[in-house]
Amino acid sequence: MGGICGIVFKKQGDRIQGDEILAAMVKALGFTDSEQGYVATGGHVGFGVQRNLQDYCSGIAKTIVQGRPVVLIIQGTLYGQSSDLLRRENETREGIAQELLARYLKNGIRAVHDLRGDFSSGVWDGRQEELYLVTDRFRVNPVFYYEDGEKLVFASRMKSLLACPFPITRTINPQALADIMAFSAITTDRTVFREVKKLPPGHILTCRDGKTSIREYWDINFLEPDQASENDLTQRLKAEFDDAMSARLTADAGRKVGAFLSGGIDSSTVTGVMTRLANGPVKCFSIGFGEQRFNEMEYARIAARHFGSEHHEYYVTPQDTFDAIPKLLDSFDEPFANASAIPTYMCAKLALEHGVDVMYAGDGGDELFAGNERYSSQRVFDYYTRLPKALQDLVVKPTVTALADLTGLNLFAMGKKYIRRASIPLPDRLYSYGLFNVLPMSQLLEEDVLNAIGSGYDPYHPIREHFFKAPAATDLDRQLYVDLKITISDNDLFKVTRMTQAAGVTVRFPFLDHKLAEFAARIPAKIKMPSRELRVFFKRAYSDLLPREIIAKTKHGFGLPIPVWLRTDKRLNDMMHELVLGARTVQRGMFRKKALEELVDRHRTEAGSFYGDILWDVMVWELWMRTFWDGRPEA
Numbered sequence: 001m002g003g004i005c006g007i008v009f010k011k012q013g014d015r016i017q018g019d020e021i022l023a024a025m026v027k028a029l030g031f032t033d034s035e036q037g038y039v040a041t042g043g044h045v046g047f048g049v050q051r052n053l054q055d056y057c058s059g060i061a062k063t064i065v066q067g068r069p070v071v072l073i074i075q076g077t078l079y080g081q082s083s084d085l086l087r088r089e090n091e092t093r094e095g096i097a098q099e100l101l102a103r104y105l106k107n108g109i110r111a112v113h114d115l116r117g118d119f120s121s122g123v124w125d126g127r128q129e130e131l132y133l134v135t136d137r138f139r140v141n142p143v144f145y146y147e148d149g150e151k152l153v154f155a156s157r158m159k160s161l162l163a164c165p166f167p168i169t170r171t172i173n174p175q176a177l178a179d180i181m182a183f184s185a186i187t188t189d190r191t192v193f194r195e196v197k198k199l200p201p202g203h204i205l206t207c208r209d210g211k212t213s214i215r216e217y218w219d220i221n222f223l224e225p226d227q228a229s230e231n232d233l234t235q236r237l238k239a240e241f242d243d244a245m246s247a248r249l250t251a252d253a254g255r256k257v258g259a260f261l262s263g264g265i266d267s268s269t270v271t272g273v274m275t276r277l278a279n280g281p282v283k284c285f286s287i288g289f290g291e292q293r294f295n296e297m298e299y300a301r302i303a304a305r306h307f308g309s310e311h312h313e314y315y316v317t318p319q320d321t322f323d324a325i326p327k328l329l330d331s332f333d334e335p336f337a338n339a340s341a342i343p344t345y346m347c348a349k350l351a352l353e354h355g356v357d358v359m360y361a362g363d364g365g366d367e368l369f370a371g372n373e374r375y376s377s378q379r380v381f382d383y384y385t386r387l388p389k390a391l392q393d394l395v396v397k398p399t400v401t402a403l404a405d406l407t408g409l410n411l412f413a414m415g416k417k418y419i420r421r422a423s424i425p426l427p428d429r430l431y432s433y434g435l436f437n438v439l440p441m442s443q444l445l446e447e448d449v450l451n452a453i454g455s456g457y458d459p460y461h462p463i464r465e466h467f468f469k470a471p472a473a474t475d476l477d478r479q480l481y482v483d484l485k486i487t488i489s490d491n492d493l494f495k496v497t498r499m500t501q502a503a504g505v506t507v508r509f510p511f512l513d514h515k516l517a518e519f520a521a522r523i524p525a526k527i528k529m530p531s532r533e534l535r536v537f538f539k540r541a542y543s544d545l546l547p548r549e550i551i552a553k554t555k556h557g558f559g560l561p562i563p564v565w566l567r568t569d570k571r572l573n574d575m576m577h578e579l580v581l582g583a584r585t586v587q588r589g590m591f592r593k594k595a596l597e598e599l600v601d602r603h604r605t606e607a608g609s610f611y612g613d614i615l616w617d618v619m620v621w622e623l624w625m626r627t628f629w630d631g632r633p634e635a
Helices: 019-027 080-086 093-114 158-162 174-183 230-251 265-278 297-307 318-332 341-353 365-369 373-380 389-407 410-422 447-453 461-469 475-503 514-522 536-541 548-552 562-568 570-581 583-588 593-605 610-629
Strands: 003-009 036-042 045-051 059-065 068-078 117-125 130-135 144-147 151-155 196-198 203-208 211-216 257-260 283-289 310-316 358-360 506-508
Touching: 003 019, 003 068, 003 117, 003 158, 019 036, 019 045, 019 158, 036 059, 036 068, 045 059, 045 068, 045 117, 059 093, 068 093, 093 117, 093 130, 093 203, 144 158, 151 158, 174 447, 174 475, 174 610, 230 265, 230 514, 230 536, 257 265, 265 297, 265 358, 265 365, 265 548, 283 297, 283 341, 297 310, 297 548, 310 341, 318 341, 318 475, 318 562, 318 570, 318 610, 341 475, 365 475, 365 514, 365 536, 373 475, 389 410, 461 475, 475 506, 562 570, 562 593, 562 610, 570 583, 570 593, 570 610, 583 610, 593 610
Parallel strands: 257 283, 257 358, 283 310, 358 506
Antiparallel strands: 003 045, 003 151, 036 045, 059 068, 068 117, 117 130, 130 203, 144 151, 144 196, 203 211
């Protein structure tokens, strides 16, 4: 993938003269040498785009209307009906952009509603002196933007935005630090800098007369459940998923495609449907680990044998992790601590080595069809909350608490914990075991950082905001909505797109086709997940495609054994101690030294991954600070 960038001065004047003024911004968009940049500039507006061969609709178009310039840039890929209209025989990318510009001139920015795909776009309409910036519905392609009284600067990468030839103010956003510790990623609309924002998924930014506004043009809606029979819904699901896959495979005709294969439901479904639509075996790629509880390679092999795939495997080592860290820092541009980025990168790199340039991923399936373990765990608490309130408060809670305190038996102790969590209302229960409910911010962060964050700051506000905003009537659908906004848009898509870009391949997300997502939202919650079993409806629908072992397996997830390796691998352990307890970290004055020492000690002495994951968050933050903040020219 390439990207878009641009500068718009709020007052007219010949401040942008010549294409070379945006050359540094365009160059900073790229990940590989195969991408090329195209720039259009003039007066007080400059647009740039860099594209690669797999994003066939990327381009730039210009025209003059009523003596005023109208310019459109787009980066990404369009699918289905839109691409059928746009992708004509031997048509150039500039022709595609010109067609999109013609649609804009006819229908205005409303034309974005007709686009199906993964894209970011910008329009400068000189007739009204108006700028539009658009993200796709799930924000596969992000847009970062900076605004001051003089100008608005935007780019698909933070690195590109900071390469702007005109001054940009940047200061560290302390709330971003809290986000990294709470979510391992920075949530929308924040970035690592106070002054830079990221446009939410499915939104349009408009800047006119020096005033900027943002509005939503698409959101998933769970409030219109389909009353069709489960059999009818099954047939429609298969038709919708086939259509989402076919649209992408059509766009990728002539390219060398492959699939991520973890051995889970989603990646196995993608591989199986690809195999059927391609009328032959496909290349699929799997990552394993020597640590067995993190390893699902056997299930990936079962799926590969079942579909007759050309299967390639790679086992990630601690040395791979150590070696990949500079690539992570460079690719994400800002702190990003989801450790599964490393196996994602290694898998994409493996695919490139075997001739694949487009990878198909299963991200989004769990969040559309109720496949994450946390959905099941929340159902456990329903048994308690359905009891009459008087029975809870007067009988069950005091009895179990007394027995736990008097006997010390594990059964009653677990019952006491269960009641405590069940008594926490949603959405607070969703993060009741989150870091800042175990280790308060006041104990982890220094006073100056806490003051900068603000006393009224709630680190879990994004969860609460999405939960209550969700167009949904059931707790399950509200959870799905939260995860689509945070787990998918803020975390997983950023991880997979940036890591595949870094490896030199492009990624497709068929589950995140907006037509399929809209259909999934209409499947009633009682059908998607009628009890505690995950993915009931989806697994039944694809029981004729998937191996029995895949359908029966428990949810595992795609995680790196970083907590284990921080204990057992000398290089990573030494790095952890330096980054967490070293003099530079302590002198920086962000984390309380005593809290960090306790985290290191607990990670050393206690089993499990909780403290290791926290330490990795601290390490990534400090690595970013040392790489990109301490060494900046103005420091």
